[in-house]
Amino acid sequence: MKRNILSLIFIFSITYAANAQYVINFANPATYQVTCGSTTPSQWSVSKSTCDLYLPPFVLASVSNFTVNYTFKINQSGNLTTSDALTVFFKKGAASAWITDTVLLGNVDNNVRTFSKSINISSSDTLFFKVEAHSVNANGFWAIKSGDINIGNVVPIYFPLPIELAEFKGYHNTDKNVNHLTWTTITEVNNSYFTLEKSTDGINYETVVVLPGAGNSNMPINYEFIDKAADYDYYYRLTQTDFDGKFEVFYPVFIKKTTDNSLVSLIDHVWFNGSSVVVKTLPGSEGNLNIDLLASDGRIISNNIVSDDGYGSEFLIDDASVKSGQFLIIRVSDKNGNQNTAKLVTP
Incomplete structure (x- = not known):
């Protein structure tokens, strides 16, 4: 088992060096932190508030190339004004002061704006980015979608996840006509609760149950739920939410209701x-x-x-x-x- 774990770590490291790129993904809380605003797996948006988006710290991926190229794509509603602003900051080192990089004012003529820039850092620097979105209009918003921030030639130091999930699976119990869902966490940090949802099409989900998490744990914990309303084929999706409101959505599992008892299940x-x-x-x-x-x-x-x-x-x-x-x-x-x-x- 130890040899397999070491092999996985080695492969992971090679992949990282080859990709050398960060892409924001709001379905993965390890890639960002926010102070407020509305966050879904597809985007972060701010309306009638001032909220910050923090990217994880970055170090250079190459010791021979000191240039970091980055692209930000910003979305806004059409009713923002010049009183609304979105500002991108950066700094080199955690103790350094934030430096203003780009300021965008509300612009009714352009709802999507993209800018690309580059910055040189040394091999000993740690690079930080922050986005401050300010909206005074209750009907207006700033938004950044998953995939809209790309940074090249860097290795992200991802934020720690609230939980480490070992598995999430389920099966249909034909005798009792129920679906049995189980999942196991290896560790939990600041874990408030789990939300289990189901869907017949894999797109539109409804909540089945909300179960409390363990808070903090460094031991494996097993969870289970039996869904008695199992009359159709269902997709099940698991979401974890921590005490700060941050959440992570895990890939769904599909459970097929077997109607032919002679069928050999593979x-x-x-x-x-x-x-x-x-x-x-x-x-x-x-x-x-x-x-x-x-x-x-x-x-x-x-x-x-x-x-x-x-x-x-x-x-x-x-x-x-x-x-x-x-x-x-x-x-x-x-x-x-x-x-x-x-x-x-x-x-």
Whole structure:
């Protein structure tokens, strides 16, 4: 087990150096901190208030290139005025004073503005960015969406996450006609509560239950919930919220209600980890398996042959054509002619 962990850390480090880029993602609280405003997985917005957005500290990714290039894309409503302002600051070192980089005033003629700049820092510097959004108009707003801030040639020192999730999974209990959801945290920091939601289409979710978190813990904790309203196929989504109101949304799991008791089940659950489709098989699926990714129209995107050891495995299916917000059908078949399908909407 120790060797596997070290291998993962090594691969992670290589990927970081190769990417050398930061992209803000409001679905991941490790990539930002805010003092106020409205935050969703897709954007941060400020209306009739003054709020700050902090990016994580950055260090140079290259010892031979001291230039950091960055691009900010700012959205605003059309009714802001010159009394409304959004200011971007930076500083080199935690104890240094903030330096004004860019000031945008409310402009009714341009609702989206993008600026790109560069700054030179030394290998011993730590670079910080802050965005201050000021809106005096109750009907107006400033907004920054996920993906709208890009910084190159840096390695982010991400903010610590409230929890470290080991797994989130579920299955349908045919005998009791219920869906059984479980998740396990390895550590928890400032964790207030979990929100479990479900959806029939993977897009529109409704709250099923809110369960309290452990606050702070450095020991594994198991959580479970039994959904008795399990008459359809459902996507389940888990959101964690800390005591400060920050939250993290985890990738959904899909539970199919089996109506044919003679069906041999091959799929435990499927999800999208941000770059690959992950297919987890059930124990007993020994031998070669065909895993197909299909588009919503039935067109085969990718065909894969994998070998399962029979104890239940996770397979990463990589395909460059798979994008966020895409509806997929995952089809798994074995050598005996058994075939299962699962639906997935990539977040």
